[in-house]
Amino acid sequence: MSNITIVGCGYVGLVTGAVLSKLGNNVIGVDIDSERIAKLNAGICPIYEPGLVELINEQSRNGKLRFTTKYEEAIPDSRFVFICVNTPPSPHGGADMRFVRNAAREIGRNLSVQHKTIVINKSTMPPGSGDMVEAILSEEAQPEAEFAVVANPEFLREGSALHDMLNPDRIVLGSKDQEAAEAVASLYSSFTCPILLTNIRTAEMIKYAANAFLAMKISFINEMAQICEAIGADVRQVSTGIGLDKRIGTYFLQAGIGFGGSCFPKDAQALEYVASISDCYPRILKAVLEVNRESRRKFVTKIDKVVGGLYGKTVGVWGLAFKANTDDIREAPALDIIPELLSRGANVKVYDPAAMENARRILPERVSFCENAYAAAENAHVLAIVTDWEQFRSIDLIKVKKLMTTSKIVDGRNIFDPELVRGLGFEYVGIGIPCCPSESERYLPQASVPIWH
Ligand SMILES: NC(=O)C1=CN([C@@H]2O[C@H](COP(=O)(O)OP(=O)(O)OC[C@H]3O[C@@H](n4cnc5c(N)ncnc54)[C@H](O)[C@@H]3O)[C@@H](O)[C@H]2O)C=CC1
Numbered sequence: 535m536s537n538i539t540i541v542g543c544g545y546v547g548l549v550t551g552a553v554l555s556k557l558g559n560n561v562i563g564v565d566i567d568s569e570r571i572a573k574l575n576a577g578i579c580p581i582y583e584p585g586l587v588e589l590i591n592e593q594s595r596n597g598k599l600r601f602t603t604k605y606e607e608a609i610p611d612s613r614f615v616f617i618c619v620n621t622p623p624s625p626h627g628g629a630d631m632r633f634v635r636n637a638a639r640e641i642g643r644n645l646s647v648q649h650k651t652i653v654i655n656k657s658t659m660p661p662g663s664g665d666m667v668e669a670i671l672s673e674e675a676q677p678e679a680e681f682a683v684v685a686n687p688e689f690l691r692e693g694s695a696l697h698d699m700l701n702p703d704r705i706v707l708g709s710k711d712q713e714a715a716e717a718v719a720s721l722y723s724s725f726t727c728p729i730l731l732t733n734i735r736t737a738e739m740i741k742y743a744a745n746a747f748l749a750m751k752i753s754f755i756n757e758m759a760q761i762c763e764a765i766g767a768d769v770r771q772v773s774t775g776i777g778l779d780k781r782i783g784t785y786f787l788q789a790g791i792g793f794g795g796s797c798f799p800k801d802a803q804a805l806e807y808v809a810s811i812s813d814c815y816p817r818i819l820k821a822v823l824e825v826n827r828e829s830r831r832k833f834v835t836k837i838d839k840v841v842g843g844l845y846g847k848t849v850g851v852w853g854l855a856f857k858a859n860t861d862d863i864r865e866a867p868a869l870d871i872i873p874e875l876l877s878r879g880a881n882v883k884v885y886d887p888a889a890m891e892n893a894r895r896i897l898p899e900r901v902s903f904c905e906n907a908y909a910a911a912e913n914a915h916v917l918a919i920v921t922d923w924e925q926f927r928s929i930d931l932i933k934v935k936k937l938m939t940t941s942k943i944v945d946g947r948n949i950f951d952p953e954l955v956r957g958l959g960f961e962y963v964g965i966g967i968p969c970c971p972s973e974s975e976r977y978l979p980q981a982s983v984p985i986w987h
Pocket residue numbers: 541542543544545546547564565566567570618619620621633634636637656657658659688689690691692796797
């Protein structure tokens with residue numbers, strides 16, 4: 535088994551470190567955030583990821599996983615060094631690579647001269663970044679230090695990170711050093727999925743193309759939802775109907791208020807930037823991002839319409855995280871929706887099972903943070919479903935109805951059964967779901983020429 539350093543103990547770094555230590559390697563996590571490292575060494579996981587804190591503590595107790603802020607404690611003895619630092623969006627739309635550059639510099643300064651070190655880029659980096667990392671390592675390392683760079687993009691999803699990392703659909707490795715790529719492949723030898731060996735630039739591009747394609751599927755179904763609303767069709771059945779075609783598949787066709795998270799928005803934007811500086815016009819990527827932005831705007835307008843004007847009304851918002859089973863609010867739809875509700879004069883009450891603390895640091899003080907979903911519904915004129923947490927699906931709606939001032943639900947994630955909710959006396963509006971029959975006529979455009987001629 536090998537000594538491995540994980541540089542960057544965030545979502546990807548912690549899951550990577552925990553899994554590789556479980557596979558028998560000795561892993562050291564390095565992070566510049568001393569508070570984060572102190573928490574980890576005290577057995578506290580700084581992120582909400584089902585099953586992760588248990589695995590980290592189990593592996594720490596076994597002596598297979600530990601954490602430090604000191605590169606010099608970790609890099610010299612490690613055969614493999616994974617770069618898992620953040621690559622947030624930069625003001626110009628591309629990826630902000632300063633965290634990667636800083637990490638590469640520190641790694642270079644501490645590279646062993648006793649053995650060859652394989653530096654593995656797991657962070658999502660624009661095509662060409664591997665060459666930059668190699669150049670920095672060469673600049674910083676001692677002349678006799680030997681190293682290779684391998685791109686190994688990560689495809690895990692937050693909320694199912696451990697499952698995804700232990701059951702990947704594929705491993706992608708890019709390097710000009712065949713021996714290094716095969717050494718990294720050996721770390722995953724217990725996995726049964728295909729391992730794709732390619733060059734660094736192609737591996738980096740596979741990651742961006744994967745996220746862009748998934749984001750496109752979501753914007754596509756959200757555009758279909760808009761058309762369904764206009765013509766009185768049900769996007770949920772459209773999604774099922776097209777997804778039964780194996781070439782399309784059923785995944786990532788859930789209409790709603792669009793994608794958030796620390797990756798789809800930034801990676802689609804970063805790829806758009808790469809295209810635009812490479813003399814390509816990324817019209818599809820631009821459309822994917824515009825539909826996504828519009829989905830959030832349309833959701834607020836829908837709420838405004840249902841309550842007959844937001845000024846002075848109380849909106850109960852269920853969900854702040856960008857998706858269920860995470861506390862991550864990076865690029866979450868709620869971060870656009872709530873300020874817009876406030877700007878239109880609404881009072882806003884919010885609840886989220888995991889993301890309250892993260893959101894409290896970002897949302898305006900006027901927002902009322904409630905201790906549970908019922909409290910957020912109390913005295914509300916309308917309930918806005920923003921994150922598809924399971925606990926919202928199974929809530930006692932009869933109790934909710936009694937708490938609300940008026941019984942209206944605008945379901946941004948289509949978590950409820952419209953007929954059931956309407957049967958309980960709620961006015962219910964979903965995404966791409968026909969309003970009750972009498973109303974769908976109202977929405978059907980009176981086409982100047984019959985649309986069925
Ligand atoms: N979050 C996710 O679901 C996935 C993220 N990715 C990619 O993985 C990368 C990391 O993403 P996250 O884990 O979400 O980021 P994160 O923001 O959760 O964690 C990054 C960590 O790196 C640390 N860091 C920054 N600079 C450092 C340095 N010079 N030395 C040591 N530590 C440093 C930060 O303190 C932070 O703890 C990004 O490129 C992201 O696009 C890829 C797949 C999934």
